[in-house]
Amino acid sequence: MRWQTLLLVKVVAVAAVAGWGLPLGSALGQQQQQQQQQQQQNLSGVAGIAVDARGVVETRIVPDPTGQLMRQQIQAARQSLPREVASFSKLRKVSLTRLEKAIIEKNGVVTDEMRYLAGLLRVRxxxxxxxSGDIVLAGPAEGWVTTPAGRxxxxxxxxxxxxxxxxxxxxxxxxxxKKGTELISCSIDPTPEGLAAMQRFLRSIGSQATPAQTQFIVDGLRTSLGYQAVTISGxxxxxxxxxxxxxxxxxxxLIGIGLERPPVKLVSFVDRVNPSQVARNALFRWFFTPDYQCVRVSEDKLAMELVGDGVKLVGEDELVSSGGQRQGAARMNPASQAFVVSFTKRYPELAERSPVFAELRNLIDLVVAAAFLQKADYYGKAHWKMEFFGSEKAFPVETYSAPKMVGSAVAAIWKGNRLMTPIGGGVHIEPAEALTEENLxxxxxxxxxxxxSETQLKLPQGRWWWD
Structure with missing residues (x-):
């Protein structure tokens, strides 16, 4: 008996999904199901990314099945950290001006206590x-540990x-x-040449395919798409x-297209999508943006609080031409809309369980706080020129390999009777937007x-943080 199914091809390192109709014959074999399950299990253990000297981004997996490596790291950290900095604090304070001065007095030598801001977990x-010329960041803090994956x-x-x-x-x-940065963004996108090559490959397959061709199709899509471009701005x-x-x-x-199992209950896009609702040339793009209503300011403008969880996932749909060009679509796919809403709702839980999402939230907090310092002229009022931190020569931070491209990883599952491939998306941050009158x-x-007012600044010489 022959019946039609859907080969859902999931292209990793891109943020949304395009659908192309491709009728397929027969059913998915047991061996293919096992291969798919194994791939999902492997990626669900991903620890992060690595960027090589060429700028190629790859997933990084550090096996620690029993947790023994992590326990050893924690034990070593507890033994080496001073008790005062290791203890949990609901509100630890860090004076930026005193910290810069302390590093200068140490001839630019940065201790771990300085490097990790005395264990500050979030700027609140x-x-x-x-x-006194102090600009102070405050938030929860505790001692830290370096994980086997380097976090x-x-x-x-x-x-x-x-x-x-x-x-x-x-x-x-x-x-x-100086003028502040208007936009901070990153995007991972297939090239027009890659999209055009993928379209040509799909046309070359014809209107019929069988499960026996699954690996051929996966390899062909990966090869035709090639590397996808990483663009970083701001x-x-x-x-x-x-x-x-x-x-x-x-x-x-990876979560959206089902190649990484999230640590919280979250239905992926591919589990939600109805193939009949996807146009042949549709693309779905998902972007992280800040929740801009995140700043509470005291009446005298001498204090600011960052509130909420700070991050939203939003989406937009596009169409792709046979030549690989993209343009906006009139309506957003229901499954895509449901996924971004659900991801945003679950973001606090994700951030608790998956550190990179908490790190992104911390970055957004930092740029909003920095934008506030500038707009409220904290620099001028504190008489802080930030000459040391402001100099890449004096305090280098551009020491990593710059991400430039990501290979198109492709996996296949069967569902319905159409072929679908994901692409596009990124991070989009406009810090000044959080400081407009309507958002404050x-x-x-x-x-x-x-x-x-309750925070005391009677600190001994050389001290830059306190509880």
């Missing part, structure tokens, strides 16, 4: 003290630690006395900041101002 508040996480919470290198990148985007590509944006984008797409939240109960 920014306080200005004009009389820096809180010892007990498992949340990623805010890193000085990312903070410096954010501050340089909104420096004293931030130096050779930074940790840029790599976090790219990884968050990449991993979100009032400090109606005076909570933010009160926290600033």
């Amino acid at each position: 508040y920014v306080f200005l003290y004009p009389e 820096i996480l809180g010892l007990t919470t498992g949340r990623p630690v805010v890193q000085l290198q990312d903070l410096v990148v954010a501050l340089r985007l909104f420096p004293p006395g 931030v130096p590509p050779a930074t940790h900041f840029a790599q976090v944006m790219v990884e968050a984008d990449y991993r979100m797409k 939240l009032p400090d109606e109960k005076g909570h933010v101002a009160a926290l600033r």
